[in-house]
Amino acid sequence: MSRIITIARRTIVQNLRDTGNALGQMLIFPILLIFILGNALAPMYDVGNVDPTVVGYLNEDSGPMGRLADEFMNMPEVKDLLDVRPVDSVTQGNNLLQDMDITALIHIPGDYSTKVIAGQEAEIAITVLPGRTFRGALVETVMESFICGSNATQAMLAMGNPQPEYRPAHGTIEDQPFSVSGLMPDAMDYYAVTMLVMIVMYGTMYGAYGMAANNLYPVGRRVKASPVRPGEQYIGTTIGNVATIFVSSLVIIAFSHFAYGVNWGDNLFLILLITFLHVILAVGLGSMAIAVMRDEKRASVLINLLVIAWTFLAGGYFKITLPSAFSWIQYFSPSFLVQTALFNTIYGGPFSQTLLMLAAMIGIILLSGIIGIAAERRSGQ
């Protein structure tokens, strides 16, 4: 037992002395990334109000439909949604698009009214900047509600109504607003969780390095030559690394809470328990990678790639929505298990699911532990 403690203590001291290297990476990196991601990608997680979308508006139609369109653009409901900048020509509109001064250009062609009156198909063209999925859909929806009136009028005329009257049915929706504050993560909350999970996952490196130092380097061999029982060295190193990473996680949780106001929920104990298990899981996986591959460089390349893949699958960089037929793939990412457990705990998700995730994590830990110790025995002989 005292030998385990000796080895654990040595591991912790080594990790601490290494400040500026690995430990700095374990703390500064996530704290920086939480800040950048939390701010840069805030719109993706924002439940707040949407500002009016800035659109260029080119109306070349001087007929009745053109006038109607002008009126429509001036409706208060529309003004809430669109910030309309009239333009004089397609070229001017395109220039504004290119400089990103407007998000979309609405173009009503000169022959619009003529075509409508002749009963031909008439089209309003919208040009949207690439990548503006949300804003693009919004502009389209608004313009569809404009042509809705025209189509309705035409349908009524066709039905034999000589004086069709169309009015949008304002007030037909009875709304019950519902507050979600505290029920949903904003970007900062979201990335605090996923970056914590990612950085603990990178803790596999510690596990790998510890295992490599024990088995592949002269110093480790020397320890083996001392009266240390097989397994003791492995357990001692693991305890030291687990302690190091767990304390870094605590720092990240505390810092993100106090500096960025991240919501970690009411059940801090469960959050810490999940994180603790996750740390053990990461260190165990790292050790296992070395035990199986017996080459630190290769193992660290593999781990690096795996952590990227797992983080991505878990939606750690940004939320991903897989088609439901493929959503099982996410369960292959340990990061996903941990993230699900954490989000459930913070935002009141089903506890049964949290338990399931914890059980899966314990399973992975046991498996990697068994393989790690077996490999240690084998190399010890």
Added chain:
Amino acid sequence: MLVEMKNLVKRYGNNLAVDNVNLEIAEGEVFGLLGPNGAGKTTIINMLLGLTKVDGGEIIIFGKRVNGNREDVSKHIGIVPQELAIYEDLTAAENVAFFGRLYGLKGKLLQQRVAEALAFTGLSDKRKEFPKKFSGGMKRRLNIACALMHRPRLIIMDEPTVGIDPQSRNHILSSVEDLHQQGSTIIYTSHYMEEVEELCTRIAIMDQGRVIALGSKEELKELVSSEERIVVELAGVNYTVVDEVRKISGVKDCILTDSTLTVLASKRPSLISSIVDAITSAGAEVISLSAEKPTLESVFLTLTGKTLRD
């Protein structure tokens, strides 16, 4: 003179690493630089190579000042650095060829010289292997081979035999001898007295940045032959012994550790009988007594008060 150092000074902050050194080395010499750790040997070599700024004085090699002519001068120097300086991911032959090319060798001549250098250091059969797999001694030999293929007029070896097996060491020593026979001038630094005694035609002893003795090994031994070191094993020690011995004329120092008394004195007849008398009169008994002849090691000890490998 092949190499001239005039009033050479090098400072690291407040530390005078090289303190006003004047040395001249003639063509064909094997010149030994001897000194304890931190004496300034490597610093001098770095200055000879133009790899460290000279704070004072000047260096002239092959009649040219190093400062301003580094590239010209360095063409004819081969350096065996104190620490290994070889590429782990190039084979032995590629390592030698790489440095050969840097010294301007090409084509057939290069191939021929590479083979020669490898043969000279006994690495011919390892030519296609990577130094990763070499033993410490083999790496040292490769380190030397990389300095020789351009047949330099001046070869500088900074502790080439540190930490290796006797076999590789002998190989290295005999190659230095061969190089000397072929007419190369060699500057050789070492901690090993025997190596320097065996190889060098002239020796400079350095301590704390200064040259404290210079000459052939005979001249150096002459320096201390006027002194004698006498070691006496005693029984019934008491502290008046030291006082009594110190009173003897010619005795410079006298140290008592446990029951061993070391006496440093100028040579004179009946010195030993006076010492024995003094001891007995102090009430102690002489068990054994030995007078040591001067060796380079004892020269060193007398001059610096340090042993070489501390």
Added chain:
Amino acid sequence: MTVFKYALKRLLRNKLNLFTIFLLTPLFIALTFSMGNFDRNGVNVGWVDLDGTPLTGMLRDAIADSSPVHELEEEEIRISLARSKVDYVLVADAGFSEELIGGGAPKLRSYSIQETNIANQVILKVEGFLGAAQGIAETAGGDEDAFYAGMNSFLQGNFTVSTGLYSTNGRSVEAALSGLGQLAMAMMFLSTFTAINLIKERENRTFYRVMASPCSLRNYMLQNVLVFFSVLLCQVGVMFLSVRYIFNMYLGPAVLKLFLVMAVFALLCVAMGIALATAARSVRQASTISSLVITPISMLSGLLWPRWIMPDFLQTIGRYLPPTWAIEAAHKVMLGKPLRSVSLELSILLGFIAVFFLLGTWRRADVAK
């Protein structure tokens, strides 16, 4: 060119490095981030249909035209909103259609999230649709068949809206641009490799030995710069070819000019690597610094997502980072603008290059240390 030749030889010999540099890492990052949609998601509408008539079906389809619709049970409404599965829920009660066709103005129930107005566009659309339905019901005078005939002709009306993506020459360069961003990030990682190699030579003293030879320091640095520059150019070339011919993306009308822009960026990467080699004391420190710095820089410079999605203060920070200018220049060139128009971006990059090379200048006095 001895240093160049052997450095290249040693680089090529290390297969694991090559594999990671050229293939795995860039491919991985590219794959990962190419799947990102960095705008706010569209409005997800929950739909509870307690009426179940053709009319409510038409309404649902109309909404689904522009916003994803999820059918829900009444009990699921709150949890779906809280889990952000949906942003807005509409409920059509039983008897809704009957009342409307009969000339009435029945109401829909809705549940919205108090903190946001995101559903306003859906509301506008639904009100428009119901306004039309009411008008048609009035015209049909309560006749259900006439009503549905009218609704069908309404839905197939002559008025349409068409939406296209903006691009100058009919083909979008956005996909390739995001690929270039990821390439730029991979190139910066490779520049770490430059630094690591130089530091290794210092650590294993071969640098000392080279400096003792007639090879000058400037010559040594120049040849090393050349090695890494050519490797980076190869990387850009490989990436261009695969983007063009494997992923079939459009690189814009002036591929050579684009290559030139990326070549300037490649030189910047080498300069950064050299500055890093000067600043870092050990290989481990160099790789720590780079991994701490490169990812955040890539994010702030808009290499992983478009810059416009970020709030202004982050965009301002981005303006002080060199990759921002590289990707900006690349974008302009891809849109078919002449090189003249990117002279500002290129001169800023050249300025950065000069600064990094100055920071990275090694002096001879350093050699023996």
